[in-house]
Amino acid sequence: MGRTLTYPKRTSNTVNRYKNRATYDLGAIHSIINTTQVLHVSFSPGPSEPFPAILPMIGQMGSFDYPSAGLDEPLDCYLHGYVSSRIMNLARDSEEGLPVCVAASKVDGLILSLTPNSHSYNYRSTILQGHAKLVTDEAEKLYAMELVTNSVLSDRWAHTRVPPDRAEMSSTVILKVQIVSGSGKVRDGGVSDEKKDTGNEEVTNSVWTGVVPVWETFGEPVPSAENKVAEVPSYIKSFVAAKNEENSTYAAKAIGIKLPQEEQH
């Protein structure tokens, strides 16, 4: 009975190649953004600069006005990162906000087929376009700082020394991107080859085809020399275990296989 919100198709975000892999669903797009550790944010540095710029930044989709909003509802993109003074000044000086493009991509597997042209990745990728402004409201800034910190490691904010003091608040810059359009692409499945090769025994007898699953692994937490807390807290252990399970399971399910663990049960 639910409705599925989608981003409107415009020239700038419409996928023309492999349309069947395209998605405009807010939920799918926001979920790729929120599980990607580094976003790539592009902007034009100005008329005198010929090249666009890209900054790697940490960010999350969220809604300050409706914090309980789901991933499939309209959200803003909050960015925090190595904000050069250039992007800050451009965003500060722009009345409508600085036009930016935010991209997130994840590789889930190497698709090894009979011929180089049919090689591919299993992947999830998305772009959002919108206007970036500095967040000036203190309460909204705090909301975004907590959101971004907890995206690095779930529940980390409440387990650190908070709230930030005056100096920390003023040295932190949060950009809020109001989204105008977005699109995503998801490729999953296995090898796909053309008849001219699948029908050629010399080829099929000599070329191994299949998928190498790929995922991001989180290792055992390593305490710092100064750390005084005896045990790794359970919220950190759970995060590491949950992420490893989630990431490796996704890569396996993208190929349509069951994990060895599942088969054993």
Next chain:
Amino acid sequence: MGRTLTYPKRTSNTVNRYKNRATYDLGAIHSIINTTQVLHVSFSPGPSEPFPAILPMIGQMGSFDYPSAGLDEPLDCYLHGYVSSRIMNLARDSEEGLPVCVAASKVDGLILSLTPNSHSYNYRSTILQGHAKLVTDEAEKLYAMELVTNSVLSDRWAHTRVPPDRAEMSSTVILKVQIVSGSGKVRDGGVSDEKKDTGNEEVTNSVWTGVVPVWETFGEPVPSAENKVAEVPSYIKSFVAAKNEENSTYAAKAIGIKLPQEEQH
């Protein structure tokens, strides 16, 4: 006695924040590009479009004229991917080449410190700026196709059905970016906190600090239903093993720790 080539510092590529993490060395920058599975390529879609565009693409640094050139020598960036007709047409129509920015970023660890403001990632990131043109020379195109295929999995090209036929050659588009400038940033090490927190026992006794190493894992190769080669070939097994070793070792060494395996010996 060696020389170290560096990209010249210009306004567009000079790192202003955390200068001590900056690098302009060709070797360091090219190596981040060449070990990153998906590059993010930004360009301006034209004067009528307010937003820059970003495409996820597969690419490699290489030199067609001097194929034996090392990573620390001047190289071009060859890109192959889901090339929308937009970027192809823009590059084709541009005499000087389309101005693009190519970015690559890798997360090597979560730096969990006492307060959110001192949280960070261990990471490697780089951007290159240059002019992109379509490769039209057949021999250069083949060189780049082999380079890019082998970046997905070492030595894969020679183990597939090659050379590409006429249809495959004409449907494949390779962009060559002649680099104008570049810079990189590398953060490694452990937790770094301020005295106001390290000197506060209430804080240090309650907040766990340390690093969660992060790396990309390649799983067991899964044969396709159509695969007729009985065993996973050794060049694939070696690639998977070498990558896992390289990636997990880098994440551990970035923190300055020895791996458990090393300690046991």
